Amino acid sequence: MGRMFGTDGVRGLANDTLSPELALHVSAAAAQVIGRGRARAVAVVGRDPRASGEMLEAAVTAGLTSAGVDVLSVGVLPTPAIAYLTAVYDASLGVMISASHNPMPDNGIKIFAPGGRKLDDVVEDRIEELVRARTFARPTGRDIGRVLSQSGADGHVEANYSLAGTHERYVEHLVEATGRDLSGLTVVVDCANGAASDVGPAAYRESGARVIAINAEPNGVNINDRCGSTHLDQVQRAVREFGADLGLAHDGDADRCLAVDAAGSILDGDAIMAILALGMRDKGELAENTLVATVMSNLGLHIAMREAGIAVHTTAVGDRYVLEELRRGGYTLGGEQSGHVVFPTFGTTGDGLLTGLRVMARMAETGDSLAALASVMTRVPQVLVNVPVSDKAAVAEAVEVRDAVADAERILGDSGRVLLRPSGTEQLVRVMVEATDPDRARQLADDLAKRVAAV
Numbered sequence: 378m379g380r381m382f383g384t385d386g387v388r389g390l391a392n393d394t395l396s397p398e399l400a401l402h403v404s405a406a407a408a409q410v411i412g413r414g415r416a417r418a419v420a421v422v423g424r425d426p427r428a429s430g431e432m433l434e435a436a437v438t439a440g441l442t443s444a445g446v447d448v449l450s451v452g453v454l455p456t457p458a459i460a461y462l463t464a465v466y467d468a469s470l471g472v473m474i475s476a477s478h479n480p481m482p483d484n485g486i487k488i489f490a491p492g493g494r495k496l497d498d499v500v501e502d503r504i505e506e507l508v509r510a511r512t513f514a515r516p517t518g519r520d521i522g523r524v525l526s527q528s529g530a531d532g533h534v535e536a537n538y539s540l541a542g543t544h545e546r547y548v549e550h551l552v553e554a555t556g557r558d559l560s561g562l563t564v565v566v567d568c569a570n571g572a573a574s575d576v577g578p579a580a581y582r583e584s585g586a587r588v589i590a591i592n593a594e595p596n597g598v599n600i601n602d603r604c605g606s607t608h609l610d611q612v613q614r615a616v617r618e619f620g621a622d623l624g625l626a627h628d629g630d631a632d633r634c635l636a637v638d639a640a641g642s643i644l645d646g647d648a649i650m651a652i653l654a655l656g657m658r659d660k661g662e663l664a665e666n667t668l669v670a671t672v673m674s675n676l677g678l679h680i681a682m683r684e685a686g687i688a689v690h691t692t693a694v695g696d697r698y699v700l701e702e703l704r705r706g707g708y709t710l711g712g713e714q715s716g717h718v719v720f721p722t723f724g725t726t727g728d729g730l731l732t733g734l735r736v737m738a739r740m741a742e743t744g745d746s747l748a749a750l751a752s753v754m755t756r757v758p759q760v761l762v763n764v765p766v767s768d769k770a771a772v773a774e775a776v777e778v779r780d781a782v783a784d785a786e787r788i789l790g791d792s793g794r795v796l797l798r799p800s801g802t803e804q805l806v807r808v809m810v811e812a813t814d815p816d817r818a819r820q821l822a823d824d825l826a827k828r829v830a831a832v
Contacts, residue, residue: 463489567626797809
């Protein structure tokens with residue numbers, strides 16, 4: 378049996394691999410592992426609007442309260458909002474029920490430690506051990522956890538906490554972290570019919586921008602449905618139709634942000650990080666003149682940062698690994714090509730809304746268009762091939778694969794790079810080749826994919 382926790386929490390087909398029973402057991406185990414040591418533990422629980430979230434929230438709440446944890450149910454909010462509120466309420470843990478950019482039938486459980494921090498591997502392993510052993514402490518009587526929701530609840534939970542204005546509090550946090558009036562800018566925001574459908578447009582409007590919101594009418598089944606950060610054609614069309622200065626696209630739980638300029642050209646997380654890093658450097662906000670990115674970031678980002686005098690530290694794929702490096706070095710900006718961008722000064726996880734706001738703030742500061750700001754980075758052609766395999770570990774140990782990678786690296790020299798990475802959730806090996814010559818990148822990627830498939 379594989380590891381239960383993937384790159385970002387526990388994820389699967391809702392009511393199948395991710396059943397209510399599993400959700401109950403995961404939350405009860407997390408309560409024991411993370412909530413230990415507090416006389417009365419409290420958890421912040423939120424979700425995205427997909428239909429299965431209602432069912433899984435009930436199971437998570439049952440698991441937490443059965444372990445003696447009081448639950449603050451904050452409803453539909455982005456993942457970074459749950460991390461933020463976990464810190465604000467000084468909660469023992471936070472739980473977000475979301476499958477992020479995955480299709481509607483999937484769902485997931487993301488767990489935050491005190492302060493809104495993501496869990497490290499050791500803590501996840503301890504939770505998984507308890508889930509598999511089914512050894513949970515079960516308090517009774519007054520020691521059972523209670524629930525406070527937007528509609529209120531009886532008992533001591535309501536006396537110690539108030540959820541009034543929770544959504545507005547998060548919007549205020551975003552506006553303050555933006556640090557600039559965005560009046561004069563028009564933005565199209567694709568909310569993916571997800572968790573940012575209310576607070577996203579509200580935050581952009583509160584910052585002064587003219588906002589055209591699309592895909593902001595969630596009905597439980599339309600989340601990520603041909604919209605949002607995985608389907609950018611709608612926001613591209615809307616930007617051109619309305620003559621907007623830019624478009625921003627979020628995923629289902631709004632921890633990602635991708636952008637398009639006024640002409641509809643796409644900016645991925647690498648281009649966004651390049652813009653933000655230069656802006657923070659110019660204002661003395663980029664600690665150690667260092668950006669943290671993952672191994673998947675394009676070679677063009679590395680070249681642009683080197684020319685700007687900015688160091689790039691690389692990590693494994695996953696924003697929690699970016700966060701670990703940010704904390705280790707005291708750095709102030711990091712992220713992923715996928716659009717997860719982290720500002721440790723303002724939050725403990727990727728925040729798509731804050732990312733979009735900060736990009737717009739840079740436009741307002743400089744008076745430049747998004748296309749002009751993005752011109753600092755030239756993307757090196759990148760080819761990615763997903764190769765189904767029966768044993769990811771065997772591929773990593775295969776001498777013939779290592780030799781093939783070494784040969785490809787010798788051919789590329791300084792003009793490209795090669796990366797082989799096992800998928801965190803599937804029996805796949807991802808073969809990535811970057812080269813200034815796109816034909817060479819494709820040929821080398823195909824040759825390596827054949828070697829991997831043959832193992």
